Amino acid sequence: MTETRANTKKLFIKTYGCQMNVYDSDRMMDALAPHGYETTLDMATADLVLLNTCHIREKASEKVFSELGRLKELQSERRALGGDMMIGVAGCVAQAEGEEIARRAPVVDMVFGPQAYHKLPEMVSRTESTRHLHQALRKPIVDTDFPEEDKFAHLPAARKEVTIKRGLTAFLTVQEGCDKFCSFCVVPYTRGAEVSRPVSQILAEARGLVEAGVKEITLLGQNVNAYHGDDEGRVVGLGELAHRLAEIHGLERLRYTTSHPRDMDDALIAAHRDLDILMPYLHLPVQSGSDSILKAMNRRHTAAEYLKVIETIKTARPDMALSGDFIVGFPGETDQDFEDTLKIIADVGYASAYSFKYSTRPGTPGANLGDQVDEAVKNERLWRLQDLVNAQTTAFHASCVGKTIPVLVERPGRMPGQVGGRSPYLQAVHLDGGAELIGAIHQVEIVGTSTNSLVGRLKVSVAA
Ligand code: SAH
Ligand code: SF4
Numbered sequence: 001m002t003e004t005r006a007n008t009k010k011l012f013i014k015t016y017g018c019q020m021n022v023y024d025s026d027r028m029m030d031a032l033a034p035h036g037y038e039t040t041l042d043m044a045t046a047d048l049v050l051l052n053t054c055h056i057r058e059k060a061s062e063k064v065f066s067e068l069g070r071l072k073e074l075q076s077e078r079r080a081l082g083g084d085m086m087i088g089v090a091g092c093v094a095q096a097e098g099e100e101i102a103r104r105a106p107v108v109d110m111v112f113g114p115q116a117y118h119k120l121p122e123m124v125s126r127t128e129s130t131r132h133l134h135q136a137l138r139k140p141i142v143d144t145d146f147p148e149e150d151k152f153a154h155l156p157a158a159r160k161e162v163t164i165k166r167g168l169t170a171f172l173t174v175q176e177g178c179d180k181f182c183s184f185c186v187v188p189y190t191r192g193a194e195v196s197r198p199v200s201q202i203l204a205e206a207r208g209l210v211e212a213g214v215k216e217i218t219l220l221g222q223n224v225n226a227y228h229g230d231d232e233g234r235v236v237g238l239g240e241l242a243h244r245l246a247e248i249h250g251l252e253r254l255r256y257t258t259s260h261p262r263d264m265d266d267a268l269i270a271a272h273r274d275l276d277i278l279m280p281y282l283h284l285p286v287q288s289g290s291d292s293i294l295k296a297m298n299r300r301h302t303a304a305e306y307l308k309v310i311e312t313i314k315t316a317r318p319d320m321a322l323s324g325d326f327i328v329g330f331p332g333e334t335d336q337d338f339e340d341t342l343k344i345i346a347d348v349g350y351a352s353a354y355s356f357k358y359s360t361r362p363g364t365p366g367a368n369l370g371d372q373v374d375e376a377v378k379n380e381r382l383w384r385l386q387d388l389v390n391a392q393t394t395a396f397h398a399s400c401v402g403k404t405i406p407v408l409v410e411r412p413g414r415m416p417g418q419v420g421g422r423s424p425y426l427q428a429v430h431l432d433g434g435a436e437l438i439g440a441i442h443q444v445e446i447v448g449t450s451t452n453s454l455v456g457r458l459k460v461s462v463a464a
């Protein structure tokens, strides 16, 4: 006897890392739903717990093992009550460490990388079928292959009723993996080579999302603007894909992330000029403003080339807001190199940015470089960089006051009688109004700012 009924098993997925992991976790839920797994928000009562992990920095990776320690205790408690809990590790740590995870944490039943998600139902049923055996007799399943088949073709489509619950905005992976091999980065090893999904598959998924009420789609890829998908024998880029998606009736907003400066081609930049649906917000990481550090990072562009790309984009779409990623303390980074990074930030003027201290990742070329930067120096540089970026974000928010902008109202606000949504530039906006505003784009006058958001007042409704 187990404590749950055979047909209603509970699944808890804890997601770390980037937006692609968020998308993948949803796909895993969709894949397991036909096998009787319902999602729960309570890890302690789950029959199956999956950790969807991130390997990008050491801290992110280490979290997995502390969580597995906690899960071991929860599993013992469940067993003491006559129940059970299966445990799986998915995502980029699983891909990078494979067997090592099962060795360090014998509590784990399954270890599988991002290219194995379509095989999840089969892995789970194999694990279920050996539960009656003593732990010592069970062998964990480890799958870190990069298979030939198209996993997306084997994953079920998102269910309409679930998509409705997930809200008005959705992620859609169009490209996975990376061929750039920046010297600090694990992604080419954990996600594998760059693969683009065919246009027809993407359009079908997007239509399904829109039919379920989604108004805004964010296209995902580790190197999304390197997209080169098949369209019935012809290869098309992200600009053309955006045009095709713009034809879907009911889709109001399109975004994409994350882009590499070298892949901002003319067609994509022109799409920003020509398509209203493409939002004027671009996440375009540069990592450093110093040419020698950019070279050591194998970014394959200079600071001047990056600035040139931004200039071209701004000519096509003058109100384009930019965001970026920065790494401080890459091996060999001098005070002058860091000053160059502050300078490029000052030159661009970001709406927002993410910044990180360099973290040595085993297996990457960066791990073999000498001349590591002292931790105290890294901390000091990170604070200075973040001060500058925060001031730019504040200035960007302030520049919106007095303007009327379209806001996709997505949810009830923090206070009763308030609703919340997003500006085209991805800023959170709060305004007075009732639930009837939710689900449409409204013209909103920005009347003020608070720490991380804008305060607005409803002007005219533009969409039903
Ligand atoms: N192009 C990718 C980048 C993924 S990693 C994408 O699609 O998002 C996100 C960011 O993490 C990178 O842009 C980089 O700034 C940071 N990062 C990657 N490896 C890192 C490392 N070893 N140490 C510190 N930061 C790192
Ligand atoms: Fe990593 Fe560079 Fe590829 Fe981005 S472009 S995923 S930072 S290797």
Ligand code: F3S
Residues within 6 Å of the ligand: 016, 017, 018, 019, 020, 021, 053, 054, 055, 056, 091, 092, 186, 187, 190, 191, 222
């Ligand atoms: Fe992390 Fe993998 Fe994403 S390493 S950032 S979860 S691609």
